[in-house]
Amino acid sequence: MEFGPHLMLAVLEGAVTAAVLSLTAVGLSLVFGVMRVVNVAHGEFFMLGAVLAWWIAGAFGGHAALGFLAALVVAPLAVGAMAVLADIVILKRIGYDPERTIVATIGLLYILQQVTLMSYGPEARPVAAPFNTRLALPWVEWGEAGPALYWPWGLSITSYKLAVIGAAVAVLVGVWAVMTRTRIGLVMRATQLDRDMALAFGIPVERVYALVFGFGAALAALAAVLIVPISQAHYLMGGDPLLLSFIVVIIGGLGSLPGTVVAALLIGLSDGVISVFFSPTLAKILATLLVALVLVFRPQGLFGARAA
Amino acid sequence: MSRAHPVALHLGFLAVLFALGFVLPDYHHGNLARVMVLATYAIGYNLAFGYAGLLSLGHAMFFAAGMYGMGLAIRLFGADPALAMLAGLVAGLVLSLVVGALALRTAGVAFMIVTLMFAQAVYLTILLAGEWTRGDEGFVIQAAERVVLGVDLTGAMARYFAALGVFAVGLLAALRLVTHPFGKALVAIRENEERTRMLGYDTQRLKLGALAVSGTLSALAGAAYGLLFGYAGASFAGVQYSILPLLWVLLGGAGTAIGPFVGTLFMFYLIDLASGVTTAYMLIAGVVLVLLTLFAPQGIVGGARRLFPGWFP
Numbered sequence: 001m002e003f004g005p006h007l008m009l010a011v012l013e014g015a016v017t018a019a020v021l022s023l024t025a026v027g028l029s030l031v032f033g034v035m036r037v038v039n040v041a042h043g044e045f046f047m048l049g050a051v052l053a054w055w056i057a058g059a060f061g062g063h064a065a066l067g068f069l070a071a072l073v074v075a076p077l078a079v080g081a082m083a084v085l086a087d088i089v090i091l092k093r094i095g096y097d098p099e100r101t102i103v104a105t106i107g108l109l110y111i112l113q114q115v116t117l118m119s120y121g122p123e124a125r126p127v128a129a130p131f132n133t134r135l136a137l138p139w140v141e142w143g144e145a146g147p148a149l150y151w152p153w154g155l156s157i158t159s160y161k162l163a164v165i166g167a168a169v170a171v172l173v174g175v176w177a178v179m180t181r182t183r184i185g186l187v188m189r190a191t192q193l194d195r196d197m198a199l200a201f202g203i204p205v206e207r208v209y210a211l212v213f214g215f216g217a218a219l220a221a222l223a224a225v226l227i228v229p230i231s232q233a234h235y236l237m238g239g240d241p242l243l244l245s246f247i248v249v250i251i252g253g254l255g256s257l258p259g260t261v262v263a264a265l266l267i268g269l270s271d272g273v274i275s276v277f278f279s280p281t282l283a284k285i286l287a288t289l290l291v292a293l294v295l296v297f298r299p300q301g302l303f304g305a306r307a308a
Numbered sequence: 309m310s311r312a313h314p315v316a317l318h319l320g321f322l323a324v325l326f327a328l329g330f331v332l333p334d335y336h337h338g339n340l341a342r343v344m345v346l347a348t349y350a351i352g353y354n355l356a357f358g359y360a361g362l363l364s365l366g367h368a369m370f371f372a373a374g375m376y377g378m379g380l381a382i383r384l385f386g387a388d389p390a391l392a393m394l395a396g397l398v399a400g401l402v403l404s405l406v407v408g409a410l411a412l413r414t415a416g417v418a419f420m421i422v423t424l425m426f427a428q429a430v431y432l433t434i435l436l437a438g439e440w441t442r443g444d445e446g447f448v449i450q451a452a453e454r455v456v457l458g459v460d461l462t463g464a465m466a467r468y469f470a471a472l473g474v475f476a477v478g479l480l481a482a483l484r485l486v487t488h489p490f491g492k493a494l495v496a497i498r499e500n501e502e503r504t505r506m507l508g509y510d511t512q513r514l515k516l517g518a519l520a521v522s523g524t525l526s527a528l529a530g531a532a533y534g535l536l537f538g539y540a541g542a543s544f545a546g547v548q549y550s551i552l553p554l555l556w557v558l559l560g561g562a563g564t565a566i567g568p569f570v571g572t573l574f575m576f577y578l579i580d581l582a583s584g585v586t587t588a589y590m591l592i593a594g595v596v597l598v599l600l601t602l603f604a605p606q607g608i609v610g611g612a613r614r615l616f617p618g619w620f621p
Contacts, residue, residue, distance in 0.1 A: 038417055038420075038421070090598060090601075090602065093602055094601055094602065098416060098417050099363050099416070099417075099420075100601045100605070102363075102365075102417070102420060103554065103558065103597060103600075103601050104597065104598055104601040104602070106551055106554075106594075106597055107593075107594045107595065107596070107597030107598035107600075107601070108594065108598060109594065110590045110591060110593050110594025110597070111591060111594035111595060111598065112594075113590070113594075114588035114589075114590050114591035114594060115588070115591065117587065117588045118586060118588045118591070239547075243428065246421060246425075250421065279436070281432055281435055281436045282436060284432055285429050285432045285433060285436065288425050288426075288428050288429045288432065289425070289426075289429050291425055292410070292411075292421075292422045292425035292426055292429070293410070295414060295418050295421060295422050295425075296410050296411065296413050296414055296422060297413075299414060299418055
């Protein structure tokens with residue numbers, strides 16, 4: 001393949017990564033923004049989403065789309081409920097102290113991961129995509145008779161991958177609408193701006209916290225259900241999304257939703273392009289160091305306006 | 309209760325460990341040697357976390373710096389093991405100074421994430437340099453290369469007492485430091501950094517000093533672990549080895565000199581028992597972490613300190 005089509009393929013793969021990453025990172029960012037705590041177990045909620053999707057899809061007979069659709073609805077709800085429970089049982093009792101929350105969620109990370117290992121096992125398992133047509137893509141070539149379309153061999157994408165991108169955009173618009181257009185979003189934003197004032201106005205802050213924690217986890221689970229037909233469900237799959245979400249949330253400015261989405265696009269696309277053309281390990285090292293330095297020298301993030 | 313004698317208590321403790329070296333059965337003899345080296349790592353971690361209040365999630369990079377500084381000096385340059393140990397210590401010191409200079413510009417949650425990221429970069433670098441480090445697989449340090457100053461460290465007895473020596477250095481250094489004005493100033497920073505600065509302390513330099521000592525002690529433990537057990541591998545630089553010292557210190561009691569050892573010993577045997585039952589032994593670590601944050605943020609020795617004030621600095 002020539003450079004042009006190759007780059008287009010890399011961008012398309014990157015867009016799928018970016019779509020899934022933005023959902024996961026928005027979940028993390030929401031929790032950080034409203035509750036001011038870092039949820040280290042976020043990657044495990046992602047993993048649980050994928051594992052539950054495999055389980056639910058297997059429980060349904062018939063057409064693959066039926067099981068997948070059920071997973072798409074049930075898995076995020078179940079994971080969200082689990083997160084709400086974790087919030088009530090653990091985080092609420094330590095008063096959302098930032099440092100103790102990190103230690104507790106590290107513990108939660110190991111609990112979720114290892115219980116999955118014990119019940120689901122160490123295998124990576126696939127989930128069938130509801131539809132999976134391969135679409136060949138054209139590329140423009142300037143020949144002697146002016147520009148002409150042709151279909152280079154290997155330049156293609158599946159309909160499912162396009163649907164993932166579409167679904168992610170739809171969900172992000174939905175999150176934006178909830179945050180800016182509904183009463184519950186208003187309550188969340190009020191809690192984020194000033195917790196004590198919100199409490200004084202009669203907002204049940206602790207219930208809002210539990211809800212936000214569950215909502216954030218549900219977004220991660222939803223992202224995982226979307227990606228699981230492309231990759232596979234595995235008990236260690238939570239590590240990479242966690243690290244990448246961290247990177248995205250920091251670059252985008254801790255707690256800023258639009259910044260998070262822009263950063264997810266940036267990181268997802270560059271991840272796709274870099275790992276096609278360069279060594280993925282080197283790319284990861286550079287990205288990690290870059291993020292650490294951003295946090296050191298610009299703690300408000302690249303897009304954040306005020307100090308975190 | 310009569311006057312407290314913390315130094316006598318800790319020396320007595322070392323004497324008990326010395327005596328145990330002659331009487332323990334083989335299996336526990338080997339385990340205790342391992343625990344003592346890992347406890348040195350935990351002591352190093354505790355200096356930053358327990359005393360100065362610097363919650364780092366990346367100390368594995370210092371442990372690995374010591375291990376690989378030592379291991380690569382032997383593997384690539386055929387260095388004498390004693391010199392290689394020194395190379396490991398220097399690697400840990402330099403890395404902790406560089407990381408400290410950058411990471412200490414942040415605080416709290418940002419500090420945790422920055423240290424986590426730096427450690428991840430070190431881990432990935434070890435994988436990337438697979439030609440020399442052999443990545444995940446790691447490399448064995450040959451028995452012939454593990455003779456330090458005429459002592460063959462492959463024997464069980466020599467290994468036990470070498471581990472005890474490393475642990476004694478760590479414990480006594482920590483005890484000396486924290487009863488010294490330097491240690492008191494660190495505790496002051498942990499309790500209220502603003503006020504400490506107001507009192508005229510250069511808190512930034514003190515924290516850098518704490519991180520440097522902490523990193524160097526961690527590197528000492530890493531180098532000793534590699535030399536005593538004859539292996540260096542990338543898994544020692546992974547996230548898990550950054551989390552473990554935090555767990556040991558929290559369990560034993562943060563901000564106590566002996567707590568890291570108690571926590572390491574307890575956790576080592578807990579995981580040892582659990583791994584006999586299931587492969588998912590890290591589940592125990594997770595449950596203990598959650599229970600600790602919920603019910604016992606002071607740890608075991610932290611509780612003992614409340615009963616016997618003055619004995620556990």
